[in-house]
Amino acid sequence: MKIDDGPVPLSTERLLLHPLTVGEAQRIVAQVPGGEDRWGDGYPTGADVAGARGFLNGWALRGSPGPFGAYEIRRRADGVAVGGIGFHGPPDAERWVTVGYGLVPSVRGLGYATEALRALLACARAQGAAGAKGDADLANVASQRVMEAAGMRYAGEDERVRYYRVEFPPTA
Template sequence: MTLHSSHDGGRLVLTQGRLTLREQLPDDAAQLADGKPASLVWIDGVPGDGTSRAASMTVAAAKAGVYQPGWGLFAVIRTEDGVAVGGTGFHGPPDHGSVEIGYDLSESARGEGWATDAARALSEWALAQPEVMVVLATTEPENVASQAVLERVGFTRVADRGELWAYELTSPPA
């Protein structure tokens, strides 16, 4: 399925079939970090805790002057109705050819393939950027669902990072 990228009001928007990833700029991220919907309709009313924590990373990067558009948080949105089902994004801009991703789904959206679709689309976009050669992700050893997402996308487990299991992807996902 083809990944389409566009911009809407300065935001990067990635669309692939049933999935739309809409960048959350620092002002939106500040609202999400406070658990507010940030002008989005959320499947469970508000963003999940993981999405709020990721939004805090975008806010902190903006305050530190290191935020780079396109390399922060994205809302995971159902294309058909515009409802946000979670968040995904980067832990920061590329560093020495690599970038790390993360994802979080609202409770009501789990088990329907949204995390797999989001990780696939985000990784595909990242690997198409000239400054990215590797996409990284980490999970806690007991997070079997997240490990399955990464394996479905095509990530390979590599050397652990402390107590976290580490995965990498070096070619566009299938």
Template sequence: MRSLMTARLILHPLTAAEAALVETGDPAAPPRGVWWAPGYPDDGDRAAARRFLATCAGMGDPQPFGPYEIRLRGDGPAMNGPRTNRPEAGRPMNGRPVNGRPVNGRPVSGRPGPDGTRAGGTEPDGWKADGPAIGGVAFHGRPDMAGQVTIGYGLIHSARGQGFASEALRALLAFARSQGVLSVKGDADLDNIGSHHVMASAGMRLVAVDARLKHFRIGWGSTTPAGRRPYSRARPTDPDVPG
């Protein structure tokens, strides 16, 4: 399946093989053609990869309702703070050798839409990222019988405070709705103010508070984009067509 794209980010759907590499957390062994920013993967990324691999083993691959690696677009604005430069041919990157010159990304035609995605929200055939992975955003499995999914997300420390998490979450929510999902929920610790802001800025509402967590949700009832039926576990979805 194709990646989701925003003005600054690429949300790459992880395969089981890629998730296994994230789970080991070895910065010297990212998937071929991809590199990781310093600090990636962190404990949260490794935990998400383990959960995905367990789901694949027990129930099959849930994609497109699985984890997405957040990568900076090579043709987009650079991340503030410590910058991870694109490696030159044969020169080391974060202490690891690079074999050959990376494939440069080419701009996608079209202006970003209201949700921040471009040209239908997916990458064109043959397009590859040339920015580093900085975190992840994920569905915690396929929608339940009520058409609801749970989401989670996280960024490396140096990528926080720049709107990347909200941008990624908005794209994931738009994709979920385009697939017929009726509601999305997420939660965060009571003192995780940054995460509360991310969900609120993406359009999710605070719906409950307990002793440990604040719970957020967004729902669309039976309203889905034109031509889409509400998600049913009895029917497959087409992950290559976001809407």
């Protein structure tokens, strides 16, 4: 089913992927919670701040990204934000998206990143993307394993990063 009324939260067994609003992204960049924000210890990380900046820049250039934006990873049990995940922008001319994600150190190793990435990939597929790409630093074996566990496959490397991708079967 396509999302026509803007992004909706993506739910998994243990997580809620909450679509960022402009206000939330601005607070992440400023690193100052407000309103109903519930941030876990160490959130936002530098990567979350960079992701929120990218989200705001994309919003300024293209308007709402719809479902192809940034999401805050929240634990369903308590609503606390423990990381971020999202798309680097809308699908390209070949209908491929690029994904990125990260978690605060205190929740790494619990399977949250794989769970969140699977949900994000399912969203991309449901929205008509042809596939998804991602990368991880050569030394970041944990992130490489996350992409593999979520169904992405090794697609090459350079002197800095390993590349992963998954092609979605055509939908009827």
